[in-house]
Amino acid sequence: MCIRDRLDIRTITMGISLYDCVHPDRDILYRNVYDRITTQAKDLVRTGEALEREFGIPIVNKRISVTPASLVAAACGDPVVIARAMDAAAKETGVNYIGGYTALVQKGMTASDRALIASLPEALSTTERVCSSVNVASTRAGVDMDAVRLCGQAVKDIAAATADTDASGCMKLVVFANAVEDNPFMAGAFHGPGEGDCCINVGISGPGVVKRALENEAKGQPFDVVAETIKRTAFKITRVGQLIAREASARLNVPFGIVDLSLAPTPAMGDSVAHILEEMGL
Numbered sequence: 001m002c003i004r005d006r007l008d009i010r011t012i013t014m015g016i017s018l019y020d021c022v023h024p025d026r027d028i029l030y031r032n033v034y035d036r037i038t039t040q041a042k043d044l045v046r047t048g049e050a051l052e053r054e055f056g057i058p059i060v061n062k063r064i065s066v067t068p069a070s071l072v073a074a075a076c077g078d079p080v081v082i083a084r085a086m087d088a089a090a091k092e093t094g095v096n097y098i099g100g101y102t103a104l105v106q107k108g109m110t111a112s113d114r115a116l117i118a119s120l121p122e123a124l125s126t127t128e129r130v131c132s133s134v135n136v137a138s139t140r141a142g143v144d145m146d147a148v149r150l151c152g153q154a155v156k157d158i159a160a161a162t163a164d165t166d167a168s169g170c171m172k173l174v175v176f177a178n179a180v181e182d183n184p185f186m187a188g189a190f191h192g193p194g195e196g197d198c199c200i201n202v203g204i205s206g207p208g209v210v211k212r213a214l215e216n217e218a219k220g221q222p223f224d225v226v227a228e229t230i231k232r233t234a235f236k237i238t239r240v241g242q243l244i245a246r247e248a249s250a251r252l253n254v255p256f257g258i259v260d261l262s263l264a265p266t267p268a269m270g271d272s273v274a275h276i277l278e279e280m281g282l
Contacts, residue, residue: 009244010205011061012048013184015191015257016040016198018067018082018100024075030085033072037064037089037098040198040254045094047251051244059244064090065189065201066100074112080119080126087127097172099189101132104179107141117147120154124169125161131187137177151175182258199257200249204241207263207273209233214279226280234261 021032041064048062066072066086073079083101090098101123103113120132134151137143155170162169174188181192184201191199213233218226241259249256263273 008058008060008205009202009241010262011063011184011186011203012044012059012244012248013063013065013099013189013201013203014041014044014198014252014254015065015182015184015189015195015201016067017191017195018069018072022072022075024077026076026078026081029073029076030081033066033082033085034089034092037066037086038092041089041093041095043252047248050251051247055244055247057240057244061096061186062094063184063186063189064093064095064098064100065184065191066098067191068102068104068193069100070103070110070112070116071193073116074110077112077115079112079116080123083119083123083127083130087130090129095129097129097131097186099131099133099186100191101130102134102190104135104193105144105147106135106138106177108144109147113147114150117150117154120173121157121161121169124158124172131172131174131189133174133176133179133188133190135176135179139178143177148175184258184260185262195257196255199255200245200252201257201260202241202245202248203260203262204237205262206233206237207276209237210263211275211279214276219279237261 016037018033018036021036023029023032045062048059052059069079069082073082086098103116105113117134124132136147158169159167172187176188181194182201183189184203210230210233213229218229238259238261245256245259
């Protein structure tokens, strides 16, 4: 499945709480955030590489998610301090990306939330590995249209600030509705308010595996057979993710959070949800 069908563990993401880092002094806040992340995640990349070798399963990304920065920056008033600390810590630990430069504003905005949204162009144009998200709506609370307006302007300003790299800063921002608290996938990953001090989340992806299963087991079959084939294949993929997650959890001495199954495509030919839909007859 790994070689022929391009099954991979898309990411091992360590979620880290930053609540105990809060401080009104910018320099102390920076040091607290940097030290917390680099101490907790110091072995994350090494462990992921060891699991790749032992199990023969590609682990494409090793990542970190943290407490939404607008919550941590409220006492300081300058969320960019956290963005710079996150970026420096990501480079030190060797992870691909770090998420959590985030504001949750689906029902209303605090001054800290507004400051974070206003800072997005600076934060995403002056850092390399920081990813950001803003949750502007939920089924229960509705849509915060003031936040939508601010985020729309922020996207334009981020594009202008990173124009020399084809507006690359915009790729590191997600504007959400109904964001979940334990998403391991960038750019929208953050360690939600309902999470513990630290956990390991695994995201796994395998469009090619599903397509191959449909080709081999469900070609020309009724739709209920197609649905059962997809369900059975998804279960197999998820168990692979569970295996890696439990091993990583044990070796890092960090609780196991979730396995998140995605059919997100890669640039590789044949590794696309579109091919699954075509195999189903669309």
